[in-house]
Structures are given as structure tokens and as C-alpha cells.
Amino acid sequence: MPAYPPTVPHDHGLLDVGDGQLVYWESCSNPDGKPALHVHGGPGSGSAPGAGRSLDPARYRIINVDQRGCGRSRPHASDPTTSLEANTTWHLVADMERVRTHLGIERWLLHGGSWGSTLILAYAQTHPDRVTQIVIPAVTTTRRRETAWLYGGVGRFFPEEWDRFAASAGVAPREPDSPRVDLVAVYDRLVNDPDETVRLVATEAWCRWEDTVLSLEPTPKKNPFRERPSDDRIALVRICAHFFAHYGWLAEGALIRDAGKLAGIPGVLVHGRHDLGSPVDTAHDLAAAWPGCVLHVVDDGGHTGSEQLGRHLVEALDRFADH
Numbered sequence: 001m002p003a004y005p006p007t008v009p010h011d012h013g014l015l016d017v018g019d020g021q022l023v024y025w026e027s028c029s030n031p032d033g034k035p036a037l038h039v040h041g042g043p044g045s046g047s048a049p050g051a052g053r054s055l056d057p058a059r060y061r062i063i064n065v066d067q068r069g070c071g072r073s074r075p076h077a078s079d080p081t082t083s084l085e086a087n088t089t090w091h092l093v094a095d096m097e098r099v100r101t102h103l104g105i106e107r108w109l110l111h112g113g114s115w116g117s118t119l120i121l122a123y124a125q126t127h128p129d130r131v132t133q134i135v136i137p138a139v140t141t142t143r144r145r146e147t148a149w150l151y152g153g154v155g156r157f158f159p160e161e162w163d164r165f166a167a168s169a170g171v172a173p174r175e176p177d178s179p180r181v182d183l184v185a186v187y188d189r190l191v192n193d194p195d196e197t198v199r200l201v202a203t204e205a206w207c208r209w210e211d212t213v214l215s216l217e218p219t220p221k222k223n224p225f226r227e228r229p230s231d232d233r234i235a236l237v238r239i240c241a242h243f244f245a246h247y248g249w250l251a252e253g254a255l256i257r258d259a260g261k262l263a264g265i266p267g268v269l270v271h272g273r274h275d276l277g278s279p280v281d282t283a284h285d286l287a288a289a290w291p292g293c294v295l296h297v298v299d300d301g302g303h304t305g306s307e308q309l310g311r312h313l314v315e316a317l318d319r320f321a322d323h
Contacts, residue, residue, distance in 0.1 A: 003314040006050035007057045009064075014074065015102055017095045019086035024072035025065045025099050029057030034132075034321055035105045036060045037096065039112030039120050041138075044239025046071025046232060054135075054313040055111065059321040063108070065099055067092050067119075070235045077235035080192070080199065084242045088249045093123045100130060107131065109320060111313075113138035114278070114303065118248060121255040121286075124262055133320045134267040137313055138275060138303050139283035141255040142248035146282060151184050151244070154213055154276055161212045168205030188245040191238045203237045213277045217302035224304070259289035267293040268316040270309050272301030 012026035026047075038052035047064040055062050068087045069077035076082060096119075100108065109132050110120045117136040124131045140146060155162030163173040169186040190202035207225035214224065228236065251257075267290055271283040280297055287295035301309040 003310065004053050004055065004057055006053060007062060014072075015095075015099060017068075017091075017098050019091070020075070021068050021086065021091075021095075022074045023065060023068060023095050023099065024074075025063065025103070027103065028052070028062040028064065029055070030059065030061055033057075033059050033061040035063060035103075035108035036317075037063045037065065037100075037108050037110050037112075039065075039096075039110060039116035040067065040071075041112065041114035041116045042070065042236055042240060043067060043092075043115045043119075043243045044070045044077065044236040045115075046073075046235075052111065054310065055317050056321055060109075060317075063099070063103065063105075065096065067239075068095065069239055070232070076231065077238045078231035080196075084239065087239065087242065088246070089119065089122050089243070090249060092119055093126055096123050097127060097130070109133045109135070109317075111135045111317065114140055115142075115243075118142045118250075118255065121259075121262075122248075122250070124265060125255065125258050128261055128265060131265050133323070134262070134265060135270075135313060135316045135320070136268070137270045137305060137309060138278060139269050139271050139286055140278045141253075141282055141286060142244070142250055143253055143256075143282070144247055146278060147184060147244045147247060148182075149279065150213065150277055151209075152182070157216070157276065158212050161209065165205055165209040165212075168201060184241060184244045187237075188241040191234075191241050199234070203234050206237045206241070207233055214303060216274070216276060217304050218272075218274055218300055219302070219304065219306055221304055256285050256289050259286060259293075260291065262293070263291040265292075266320070268312070269293060269295045270312040270316075271295065271297055272303065272306060272309055273297055273299050274302040277303045 007028035009026035014022040046066045052062040066073040210225040211223045296312045298308040300306045
């Protein structure tokens with residue numbers, strides 16, 4: 001649970017990062033505080049209102065950025081004519097560095113979970129000298145097996161819903177013991193179909209599946225994907241399918257393999273044992289490969305958090321605020 005009240009930006013803008021992209025950024029809370037970048041998930045979710053509430057606004061200068069194509073960045077991926085060609089993990093890493101330079105920040109703490117953790121790790125392994133500490137809930141690294149689990153393997157817990165997810169993509173329900181189809185690539189085509197009806201049906205089916213995976217959380221939130229505004233939902237699914245169909249443009253297992261590059265950067269990982277979307281073995285593998293990293297596995301939480309998970313985040317971020 002967040003510990004601090006929402007903050008109001010004291011500065012914000014659209015930064016031209018090239019490729020026809022304008023990336024929205026905002027600076028909140030104490031302008032003289034320790035810089036901390038909150039990295040949102042998705043990919044393509046945009047910064048939620050009150051993002052970064054685990055950070056003490058009296059001691060941190062909280063930076064929020066809407067990644068390319070989503071939130072308040074422009075052009076928006078809900079527009080089918082918006083190309084995603086220049087929207088990859090490495091474009092986003094470069095954008096983070098441009099924002100840092102634009103704001104005159106020498107080094108910053110990185111905080112964020114789910115897809116945000118993949119992006120944090122990619123940035124930190126590319127620019128370790130710019131990172132003071134890292135605090136991540138809901139760890140992901142976008143390995144192929146992680147993507148295959150989220151859009152296939154976890155279907156063993158929801159066989160009826162997975163068959164519905166497949167049927168919406170025009171894929172027949174699987175036969176017993178047959179391999180699951182790679183639905184991500186199929187949906188990547190469907191959400192870019194020239195027919196608007198095809199795109200909208202695929203978007204709704206994707207969001208229904210994501211909500212299903214979250215439905216067994218100890219503290220579930222009702223339909224967090226389907227309750228998003230229409231344009232945000234369309235952009236999120238388009239960008240998610242685009243990124244995951246390309247496995248995040250990451251060599252398989254690279255973020256764990258190269259975790260040694262983070263040596264000297266204090267890290268705290270907090271992961272819910274009941275996280276069906278990104279099982280805890282990914283957090284365990286990363287912690288084992290990252291020298292000096294601390295992993296807290298909480299038994300009352302899933303992908304969307306819990307009180308215990310929130311306490312661990314706040315404790316770590318409070319501890320790092322003065323270092």
C-alpha cells in the first residue's frame with residue numbers, strides 16, 4: 001500500500017527525443033530532493049495518477065516519464081497510423097538518458113515494477129554510472145519463458161479462459177498434451193489489422209486475459225485492464241503485443257546473465273509469492289546473479305502488491321533517501 005499522498009508536478013514538459021516522438025515528463029515533490037525515476041509498467045501503460053507514492057515527497061525529487069506512444073506522450077499508439085517501428089526497449093533506454101540530461105540530473109535512483117523492472121535493468125546495465133540504487137517490486141526480465149508463461153503456460157489455471165483467449169485470435173482450442181500456440185505473435189497482427197472491428201475485438205480479448213491472470217491475487221483489483229479508458233487500453237495492448245512479440249529486443253536471459261554489471265549498485269527486489277503473472281523464480285534468479293542485491297519474498301502478495309510488499313518498498317526507499 002502506498003505510504004505517501006499523491007504529488008503535484010512542479011514542472012513538466014514534452015521532450016523531443018527524435019523519430020517524431022515527444023515524450024512527456026514531470027518532476028514532482030521536492031525540487032531539491034534526491035532524484036528518483038519511477039518507471040511504469042505495461043509496456044505502454046503510461047504513468048498512473050499518484051505514481052511513485054512509495055517515495056517520500058519531502059526527500060525525493062520524483063520524476064515520472066510516459067514511455068513512447070502512451071500516456072501523455074505523442075504520437076499516441078491508440079491511433080492506428082502511429083508507427084511502432086521506433087518504439088523498442090533500446091529507444092526507451094535512450095529516452096531515459098535524454099530525460100536525465102535534459103533535467104540536469106547527474107545520477108538517480110530507479111524504482112518500478114513489472115515491465116518497468118525489465119526497462120530499469122536494461123538502462124542500469126547500459127548506464128551503471130548514472131544509477132544510485134534500484135528498488136523493484138514484481139520482477140520481470142522478459143525472457144522467452146516468462147512471456148510464454150504469461151500468455152500460455154499459466155492457462156493451466158484458467159483453461160476455459162485460455163481457450164476463449166485463443167478463440168478470439170482464431171486459434172482452435174488445443175488438444176490434450178499439445179503445445180500451446182504463440183498467441184502473442186497472432187495478437188500483434190490482429191491489433192494492427194486494417195479493420196477497426198478486428199482491432200477492438202483483439203484488444204478486448206487481450207485485456208480480459210490479463211484481468212483473468214490477476215483474478216486470483218490475494219488483494220485483487222477488479223478488471224484493472226478492462227477498466228482503463230478506451231484509448232489507453234488500445235495503446236497498452238498494441239505496445240504490449242509489439243514488445244513481447246519481439247521478446248523486448250533482448251538476447252535470451254541477457255538481463256540476468258549480465259546482472260554482474262550492477263555490482264556496486266544497491267538493489268532491493270520485493271516479490272509476491274502469489275504472483276501468477278510473473279512467478280517468483282525470475283526474482284530469485286536475478287537476485288542470485290546480482291552481487292549485493294536483497295530479495296524479499298512476501299507471502300501475502302501477488303503482482304499488484306499487498307500491505308507487506310508495500311512496507312518493504314517504503315522501508316528500502318526511505319533508507320536510500322539520504323544516501
